[in-house]
Amino acid sequence: METDARRPRVVIVGAGFGGLAAARGLTGRGADILLIDRTNHHLFQPLLYQVATAALAESDIASPIRAILRRQADTTILMGEVVGVDSARRIVVVQDIGEFPYDYLILATGAAYSWFGHDDWAAHATVLKSLDDAAEVRYRLLSAFERAERCSDPDEIRRLMTFVVVGGGPTGVELAGSIAELARSTLVRDFRRIEPRQARIVLAEAGPRLLAAFPQPLSHYTVRALASLGVEVWLKAAVEEIDAEGVVMAGQRIASSSVFWCAGTAARPAAIWLGADAARNGAVKVAPDCSVPGHDDVFALGDVASQDGSNGRPLPGLAAVAEQHGKYVARVIANRIAGRPPPPPFRYRDLGSLAIIGRSRAVAWLGRLQLTGFPAWLFWLLVHLLLLAGFRNRLVVYVNWSWAWFTYGRGARLITDPDTIGDEDEDKDGDKKEEEPKDRSLPASRSAIGPK
Amino acid sequence: METDARRPRVVIVGAGFGGLAAARGLTGRGADILLIDRTNHHLFQPLLYQVATAALAESDIASPIRAILRRQADTTILMGEVVGVDSARRIVVVQDIGEFPYDYLILATGAAYSWFGHDDWAAHATVLKSLDDAAEVRYRLLSAFERAERCSDPDEIRRLMTFVVVGGGPTGVELAGSIAELARSTLVRDFRRIEPRQARIVLAEAGPRLLAAFPQPLSHYTVRALASLGVEVWLKAAVEEIDAEGVVMAGQRIASSSVFWCAGTAARPAAIWLGADAARNGAVKVAPDCSVPGHDDVFALGDVASQDGSNGRPLPGLAAVAEQHGKYVARVIANRIAGRPPPPPFRYRDLGSLAIIGRSRAVAWLGRLQLTGFPAWLFWLLVHLLLLAGFRNRLVVYVNWSWAWFTYGRGARLITDPDTIGDEDEDKDGDKKEEEPKDRSLPASRSAIGPK
Numbered sequence: 001m002e003t004d005a006r007r008p009r010v011v012i013v014g015a016g017f018g019g020l021a022a023a024r025g026l027t028g029r030g031a032d033i034l035l036i037d038r039t040n041h042h043l044f045q046p047l048l049y050q051v052a053t054a055a056l057a058e059s060d061i062a063s064p065i066r067a068i069l070r071r072q073a074d075t076t077i078l079m080g081e082v083v084g085v086d087s088a089r090r091i092v093v094v095q096d097i098g099e100f101p102y103d104y105l106i107l108a109t110g111a112a113y114s115w116f117g118h119d120d121w122a123a124h125a126t127v128l129k130s131l132d133d134a135a136e137v138r139y140r141l142l143s144a145f146e147r148a149e150r151c152s153d154p155d156e157i158r159r160l161m162t163f164v165v166v167g168g169g170p171t172g173v174e175l176a177g178s179i180a181e182l183a184r185s186t187l188v189r190d191f192r193r194i195e196p197r198q199a200r201i202v203l204a205e206a207g208p209r210l211l212a213a214f215p216q217p218l219s220h221y222t223v224r225a226l227a228s229l230g231v232e233v234w235l236k237a238a239v240e241e242i243d244a245e246g247v248v249m250a251g252q253r254i255a256s257s258s259v260f261w262c263a264g265t266a267a268r269p270a271a272i273w274l275g276a277d278a279a280r281n282g283a284v285k286v287a288p289d290c291s292v293p294g295h296d297d298v299f300a301l302g303d304v305a306s307q308d309g310s311n312g313r314p315l316p317g318l319a320a321v322a323e324q325h326g327k328y329v330a331r332v333i334a335n336r337i338a339g340r341p342p343p344p345p346f347r348y349r350d351l352g353s354l355a356i357i358g359r360s361r362a363v364a365w366l367g368r369l370q371l372t373g374f375p376a377w378l379f380w381l382l383v384h385l386l387l388l389a390g391f392r393n394r395l396v397v398y399v400n401w402s403w404a405w406f407t408y409g410r411g412a413r414l415i416t417d418p419d420t421i422g423d424e425d426e427d428k429d430g431d432k433k434e435e436e437p438k439d440r441s442l443p444a445s446r447s448a449i450g451p452k
Numbered sequence: 453m454e455t456d457a458r459r460p461r462v463v464i465v466g467a468g469f470g471g472l473a474a475a476r477g478l479t480g481r482g483a484d485i486l487l488i489d490r491t492n493h494h495l496f497q498p499l500l501y502q503v504a505t506a507a508l509a510e511s512d513i514a515s516p517i518r519a520i521l522r523r524q525a526d527t528t529i530l531m532g533e534v535v536g537v538d539s540a541r542r543i544v545v546v547q548d549i550g551e552f553p554y555d556y557l558i559l560a561t562g563a564a565y566s567w568f569g570h571d572d573w574a575a576h577a578t579v580l581k582s583l584d585d586a587a588e589v590r591y592r593l594l595s596a597f598e599r600a601e602r603c604s605d606p607d608e609i610r611r612l613m614t615f616v617v618v619g620g621g622p623t624g625v626e627l628a629g630s631i632a633e634l635a636r637s638t639l640v641r642d643f644r645r646i647e648p649r650q651a652r653i654v655l656a657e658a659g660p661r662l663l664a665a666f667p668q669p670l671s672h673y674t675v676r677a678l679a680s681l682g683v684e685v686w687l688k689a690a691v692e693e694i695d696a697e698g699v700v701m702a703g704q705r706i707a708s709s710s711v712f713w714c715a716g717t718a719a720r721p722a723a724i725w726l727g728a729d730a731a732r733n734g735a736v737k738v739a740p741d742c743s744v745p746g747h748d749d750v751f752a753l754g755d756v757a758s759q760d761g762s763n764g765r766p767l768p769g770l771a772a773v774a775e776q777h778g779k780y781v782a783r784v785i786a787n788r789i790a791g792r793p794p795p796p797p798f799r800y801r802d803l804g805s806l807a808i809i810g811r812s813r814a815v816a817w818l819g820r821l822q823l824t825g826f827p828a829w830l831f832w833l834l835v836h837l838l839l840l841a842g843f844r845n846r847l848v849v850y851v852n853w854s855w856a857w858f859t860y861g862r863g864a865r866l867i868t869d870p871d872t873i874g875d876e877d878e879d880k881d882g883d884k885k886e887e888e889p890k891d892r893s894l895p896a897s898r899s900a901i902g903p904k
Binding site for chain 1: 530549598865
């Protein structure tokens with residue numbers, strides 16, 4: 001409760017679904033809001049795999065945070081990386097920029113993928129979390145085909161045209177299905193020497209089934225639908241090794257130049273900043289009002305919060321949870337500012353789960369209703385068009401999708417920045433040069449590239 | 453003339469307007485065509501400044517070469533960088549890949565900007581030729597505002613919000629006008645501490661007028677139109693120095709963190725590969741049939757060819773010239789293959805010149821007709837929609853443009869890849885970090901960033 005004339009200061013870290021919902025909920029409630037994100041855009045993450053597979057452009061699924069919140073005069077946006085919280089001094093530390101005091105702090109920093117202790121694998125596999133990641137996946141995918149086309153060693157061609165997706169959750173399923181469609185439909189007439197259709201796409205899941213959060217029948221349907229697209233689904237296949245040559249899983253080595261990692265989830269280090277109690281994945285164990293125990297002016301939400309749902313199981317890492325959390329926390333803080341009693345404890349309203357498998361196939365789990373195939377896909381399409389932030393994006397995405405659907409074409413398959421993307425580790429950098437060293441020994445004559 | 457059964461091999465270097473037109477013109481004429489480009493896409497360069505200023509996305513103005521030519525079974529596409537030609541052995545050398553023999557060679561490698569001997573300036577200024585360049589310009593523009601917003605030193609804010617465009621040709625005019633609109637309309641409500649409207653945009657031209665290739669009245673109109681958008685036009689202002697702090701021209705130093713270079717033209721080194729006679733800008737002096745004197749199986753076209761028009765003046769560096777050249781050279785080669793007499797010498801059909809100055813203003817020069825203002829802009833819009841390669845792009849671009857026009861919003865203003873773009877030189881790399889060193893000494897407290 002604020003009694004002095006100074007407006008309370010709310011700092012929100014992260015402009016994902018949760019942080020944005022909190023900022024929107026808090027505007028006009030008498031607080032000064034500072035929203036900090038390390039990018040300048042809000043990302044519609046559920047469609048990131050479509051950017052990665054060249055169906056959509058970056059700007060189709062991302063909007064500048066400043067543009068989204070431009071009408072909120074009480075909200076300041078800062079592009080910067082939060083590296084710590086001093087809860088005693090009530091201060092947030094932003095790298096290279098400085099310290100920002102808060103009266104209320106909302107941590108909505110989300111999650112990254114977990115390497116399960118094998119951080120060295122990161123040098124040989126690409127994750128899919130940010131726009132830059134998507135650009136890197138796209139670069140790897142498209143340039144693998146380019147390199148295969150000008151290669152004459154059959155083993156190397158096979159390696160280049162083998163794509164391994166690790167992780168059988170929605171992102172892994174969607175990415176694998178989308179790569180299969182790219183290879184078997186979109187690119188099919190683009191090359192003269194290789195047959196993109198012969199690309200091998202492997203989806204590896206350590207557990208016994210895909211989409212473990214969905215009901216069993218939908219998992220089964222998903223395996224069948226992926227198989228019909230030509231995706232090999234490996235279940236109970238834990239990854240044992242990832243190196244420059246490929247991946248070892250279930251005791252077998254698969255030679256691949258393109259390993260995509262969509263497995264595990266690790267919350268970003270908010271719990272460490274606070275010294276707070278964390279779940280196994282690093283998420284902050286929050287109270288029923290999303291506050292952090294021992295810090296009643298600090299809240300965590302979405303993927304960085306660990307909270308049980310009404311069924312006693314932890315809430316899933318969905319955009320819908322983050323968004324509802326964000327709205328809820330905004331109410332909690334607004335009530336405190338206004339001196340009103342707190343709202344009842346948070347309760348997640350389950351709106352269902354969706355995953356898309358490919359052109360006109362999806363699975364949808366809406367409480368008692370389970371949809372598969374075309375009806376699920378239509379439902380998915382509708383929901384995502386409604387959810388995308390901003391009318392313009394919706395219209396452009398709709399045009400892109402319609403076009404892709406009718407033509408199997410993908411307009412965004414541009415190879416950009418080959419020398420710079422992902423240069424944070426040496427191995428990738430080497431891999432990134434337009435030609436791998438082994439290709440240099442090719443018989444480099446017209447017979448190696450000429451029209452068939 | 454080919455008398456043996458072997459199909460003649462045509463190698464085309466460059467998939468710009470000229471190379472693509474040549475490839476299209478040659479298909480089905482009995483030759484095997486190899487089209488080599490260092491990117492995987494054809495770029496609609498006249499709209500590149502719109503990607504640079506966040507009005508369009510990369511994929512709106514670029515199409516995969518393989519997709520454009522997928523129906524040409526006699527055409528192979530190779531993504532690679534040509535580094536030399538051995539005209540005695542009739543071989544093209546592609547970096548890291550190998551050598552490719554030709555019977556006919558078409559050089560359509562285009563032009564780059566010329567630093568007029570000051571190659572060190574490249575470390576402090578950004579050009580605008582490729583998609584990666586456009587992404588870098590966009591990054592510099594948008595992050596300059598971000599940095600200004602969190603800065604408290606008035607001099608540094610002024611430096612960050614000063615944008616200098618060097619070169620008063622169409623690209624410079626379009627870029628300067630577009631930056632002015634970005635600052636004065638699109639971003640105007642996005643920030644809390646800075647006034648994007650106060651951004652200073654300087655367009656510097658060494659010569660006595662803008663758009664020197666256009667008639668005088670259109671140049672005058674352009675200066676007035678730019679002034680009304682808030683662009684300072686400096687004429688007879690040759691650049692004397694560009695360094696990390698800004699630019700010196702006409703004896704005056706302008707502190708700026710964003711210098712964009714659209715001046716001069718240097719043909720790519722095709723003349724050097726051939727040891728051929730070159731014009732001052734490096735373009736190959738070609739015969740009336742576009743062949744290179746002394747190499748009647750080698751042709752140069754577009755920006756890499758130097759050829760006089762019917763008015764006795766060198767043909768301009770326009771997409772239309774390259775495209776007509778490409779079609780023409782395809783006919784020359786097709787006739788030779790078929791044993792037919794050569795077509796009459798090349799004659800450029802002038803379709804007019806266009807430059808856009810901003811929202812609803814442009815200049816058009818169509819022979820005796822000179823248009824300015826809204827009619828010219830409408831004409832420009834129509835022409836560009838018709839010219840863009842591919843129906844899908846046209847539709848999406850149209851939606852993006854309509855949206856931008858009615859809302860002043862720019863959908864593509866995403867800051868991506870801040871750490872990797874343009875890391876080819878150290879200075880830029882240092883500049884690229886989210887925070888410049890000087891910002892670190894800021895009084896980093898809420899008062900420096902809080903809402904006004």
